[in-house]
Amino acid sequence: MSTNVNLFSPVKLGSLELPNRIVMAPLTRNRAAAGNVPTEMNATYYTQRASAGLIISEATQVSPQGQGYPNTPGIHSQEQVAGWRLVTDAVHAHGGRIFLQLWHVGRISHPSLQPGGELPVAPSAIAPEGDASTLEGPKPYVTPRALETAEIPGIVEDYRKGAENALAAGFDGVEIHSANGYLLDQFLQNGTNKRTDEYGGSIENRARLLMEVTEAVVGVWGGERVGVRLSPSGTFNSMSDSNPGALFSYVAAALNRFNLAYLHLVDPRTDNHNTVENHTQGFPVGYFRPIFNGTLITAGGYDLELGNAVLASGDADLVAYGRLYIANPDLPERFAANAALNKPDRDTFYGGDEKGYIDYPSLELQTA
Numbered sequence: 001m002s003t004n005v006n007l008f009s010p011v012k013l014g015s016l017e018l019p020n021r022i023v024m025a026p027l028t029r030n031r032a033a034a035g036n037v038p039t040e041m042n043a044t045y046y047t048q049r050a051s052a053g054l055i056i057s058e059a060t061q062v063s064p065q066g067q068g069y070p071n072t073p074g075i076h077s078q079e080q081v082a083g084w085r086l087v088t089d090a091v092h093a094h095g096g097r098i099f100l101q102l103w104h105v106g107r108i109s110h111p112s113l114q115p116g117g118e119l120p121v122a123p124s125a126i127a128p129e130g131d132a133s134t135l136e137g138p139k140p141y142v143t144p145r146a147l148e149t150a151e152i153p154g155i156v157e158d159y160r161k162g163a164e165n166a167l168a169a170g171f172d173g174v175e176i177h178s179a180n181g182y183l184l185d186q187f188l189q190n191g192t193n194k195r196t197d198e199y200g201g202s203i204e205n206r207a208r209l210l211m212e213v214t215e216a217v218v219g220v221w222g223g224e225r226v227g228v229r230l231s232p233s234g235t236f237n238s239m240s241d242s243n244p245g246a247l248f249s250y251v252a253a254a255l256n257r258f259n260l261a262y263l264h265l266v267d268p269r270t271d272n273h274n275t276v277e278n279h280t281q282g283f284p285v286g287y288f289r290p291i292f293n294g295t296l297i298t299a300g301g302y303d304l305e306l307g308n309a310v311l312a313s314g315d316a317d318l319v320a321y322g323r324l325y326i327a328n329p330d331l332p333e334r335f336a337a338n339a340a341l342n343k344p345d346r347d348t349f350y351g352g353d354e355k356g357y358i359d360y361p362s363l364e365l366q367t368a
């Protein structure tokens, strides 16, 4: 189906009216202060990007156990709620809208980042390949501890509390991070989930935790203010499934009952922050159009032309930009003017200070 829609067509997202279809993708930047608390600098960063149709915050841990990298913000303490309030107030004062992304990393962590130096938790005791990012630099991932069945209600409760705290912090909604090899994705895919209880085995069982979390979060916000992110084609964080087409079709269909604001899909063109050269494998957003009854956001390596093309094709309703948003705070204005784009500097993606964070110039500054 071909449409007349482009990146500048307004759109309703749940109960929100968005002025354009350009979404700021969730981006880990590791610049929270002590206690994993957002700061005025973080508020400046998001405010510079307030002309996006929607901002989705960086992934934000719902509990201390949910943390897997240094200096990522949380949404489990009152100090964090107060820090995020700086961000939401500033974004709203500049006319923007912002969702918080709710995160638990599962096995993608390290004892040095865990409360009491304990092992990270996961559906099953299987270590990812590679190194964890710790405060003392890269260290090999450890074998995580498999969650007891009796601990799972506590995990659901952590997401529910995170959703409540996001409401208290003034967000416009929340996105449940079920992508990129973090806890909920670890439960979905059978390379990481070898459980024999009701959270493992069949596709329905493996999707149970995501459904319980979604139910809890929708109970706080209503479906119209909740999105879910999935990465059906990703292998980042040592992910695999024996039948991802069947798994993610089931998940997308099962989410229909929540009347969500949107389903957000990472495109096979990208795997985490790298563009995949040959992306003929995998599940592009259009695969989910006949399965999911609501709004679809697609993310991953889009530019102006590709973004407009995927909207015109009718396969997606909005397009999320990550790397381009790091470097171009006024991305919608630049797209509208067909202006040159600043190049993102990878060395300052993760951690550090204002450099590479709030010092990318707007077009206005550049041409003044």
Ligand code: PHB
Binding pocket: 028, 059, 069, 179, 180, 272
């Ligand atoms: C990362 O910190 O590298 C990261 C975090 C969240 C994602 C992907 C990557 O979804």
